[in-house]
Amino acid sequence: MLWTLIIGLIAGWLAGMISRGSSFGLFGNIIVGIVGAYVGGFLFNLIGLNAYGTIGGIIVSTIGAVAFLWVVNMFTGSKRRRLN
Structure with missing residues (x-):
């Protein structure tokens, strides 16, 4: 259980750095x-x-987390997206 949390923490941090920059x-x-x-x-x-x-x-979790964040951003809308 602890190891899963540690891998989740690392993968979530990496996904945040890849998709948002923080x-x-x-x-x-x-x-x-x-x-x-x-x-x-x-x-x-x-x-x-x-x-x-x-x-x-960690690699699988990070790829999955980036995909998850991409889908969430599609539904919630990104602040970076502008409609002209």
């Missing part, structure tokens, strides 16, 4: 990372890939 805070990073782990696992399973080990888990 982190979401401790609990936000953990939540985004854990949701990202499920999303990433689902996406990797769809294309027939598996990740093993800690580094593989």
